[in-house]
């Protein structure tokens with residue numbers, strides 16, 4: 001399964017769901033090197049899933065483009081595969097059949113499918129469950145099947161949309177570690193959307209902080225930690241605090257995110273009486289707020 | 291039961307055996323009770339001089355005439371002729387009903403356009419198409435197949451559409467994400483997802499078709515179970531008539547059993563509760 005990642009180039013990406021609705025996000029620019037793992041953090045509703053669906057080719061953007069190496073993303077492809085918040089397995093198929101479905105779509109020969117499915121199932125450590133009915137698996141096991149179903153395609157880019165948020169803390173921690181190690185071992189790119197800052201620190205090399213309405217990327221913070229990442233590690237804790245601060249700053253600059261007052265972009269534009277926001281927007285980025 | 295030291299495996303198999311035997315016994319007892327009522331009814335007919343000629347309706351004359359009807363191929367011929375009509379009618383109902391049902395389930399526009407018309411057509415008794423069918427098809431066989439198809443198509447259409455309405459749209463997204471083309475979407479996602487509902491619709495349709503078949507065969511044709519019943523009535527061989535009625539019941543029951551087996555085979559929902 002050895003494969004290298006892709007260079008990601010997202011340029012001028014702007015999206016609105018319909019001509020009448022407001023912009024979901026505006027002029028999003030992202031570049032990533034082959035093999036890099038990105039995390040996108042942001043409040044609910046800021047457009048993270050929309051962005052990921054566009055990168056996966058499941059949604060066409062209003063403006064802008066996504067390029068993976070030199071390929072323009074215009075639709076889904078086995079080269080870039082998305083994994084969703086819920087497993088959405090096909091209940092009429094067993095585990096192995098679910099894992100192999102993408103290869104069947106790609107008309108691969110039967111013995112190749114069998115071999116690659118067995119590899120993928122081993123990768124997520126579900127060997128004993130290969131012939132199980134997916135409805136008999138736990139939530140975490142089902143999400144592992146969904147992961148194997150994505151990995152079996154040998155994608156160059158794995159897109160994860162809050163893949164562990166429905167799981168309990170222990171399963172989540174185990175899967176975060178496993179997915180990172182698998183992705184690193186295969187050398188592929190990963191983009192993970194999350195609103196869990198710990199998850200971003202534990203799993204990625206860069207965190208993009210998205211906020212506002214329409215959404216924008218406010219910060220692009222490298223997470224340069226060496227070695228295995230443990231939650232209690234002081235370096236991890238430091239990183240976490242930095243991200244938290246950047247996140248709060250970004251969301252405070254965008255009041256539309258936390259309440260429904262008119263957006264305040266600069267101090268000059270703010271209305272009288274909106275003192276707290278004006279102070280924040282003019283650069284007082286103190287760590288606490290009433 | 292707690293004190294029983296027998297291994298769990300043999301205990302469950304014992305339970306199953308007892309339970310299975312009980313079900314079989316119940317079935318046989320039920321049939322015997324039915325036969326007794328039948329005999330009782332025949333005896334009542336015999337008591338009344340006005341209805342005495344009808345005593346050959348009884349179970350004993352009926353069973354006595356089975357070997358004759360079998361050896362002269364009358365049962366087989368009637369079953370083959372009716373089976374062909376039912377088979378062709380059901381085939382047409384499925385060929386038209388499943389795609390129309392899928393279209394209804396997938397396209398809101400089509401659903402809105404077609405729904406009131408279909409509901410209207412559905413409520414027309416299938417037999418009221420008879421004169422039209424006779425005009426449209428010079429051949430009686432075709433007319434009967436048309437009647438069966440038009441009676442059976444509605445349950446297939448509506449069950450298919452209802453099945454599709456329950457399909458999780460995320461399955462389509464997952465399939466698209468993994469590179470499914472429209473043909474895959476139908477053959478590997480939609481059809482397995484709704485097979486249970488389609489077979490449930492076919493089961494209902496078969497019931498309706500079987501009901502429509504006999505009256506349709508009472509007219510025009512000279513073969514089939516309905517014809518055999520009319521012929522028996524005309525020749526006053528009531529014992530033959532009851533044989534044919536029994537054959538209709540047994541075959542209907544058997545076909546329904548096949549549908550139930552298919553429904554069970556293709557049902558994946560029964561596990562969801564667990």
Ligand SMILES: Nc1ncnc2c1ncn2[C@@H]1O[C@H](COP(=O)(O)OP(=O)(O)OP(=O)(O)O)[C@@H](O)[C@H]1O
Nearest residue numbers: 017018024042043044045046047048049050051195
């Ligand atoms: N199919 C759709 N049609 C119209 N508007 C949509 C659609 N999907 C999402 N939106 C809107 O676009 C905005 C961004 O949604 P999106 O799902 O991308 O947010 P998100 O950042 O992923 O949120 P969450 O963290 O809750 O998943 C929201 O305001 C949402 O209401």
Ligand SMILES: [Mg+2]
Nearest residue numbers: 048049050161
């Ligand atoms: Mg989302």
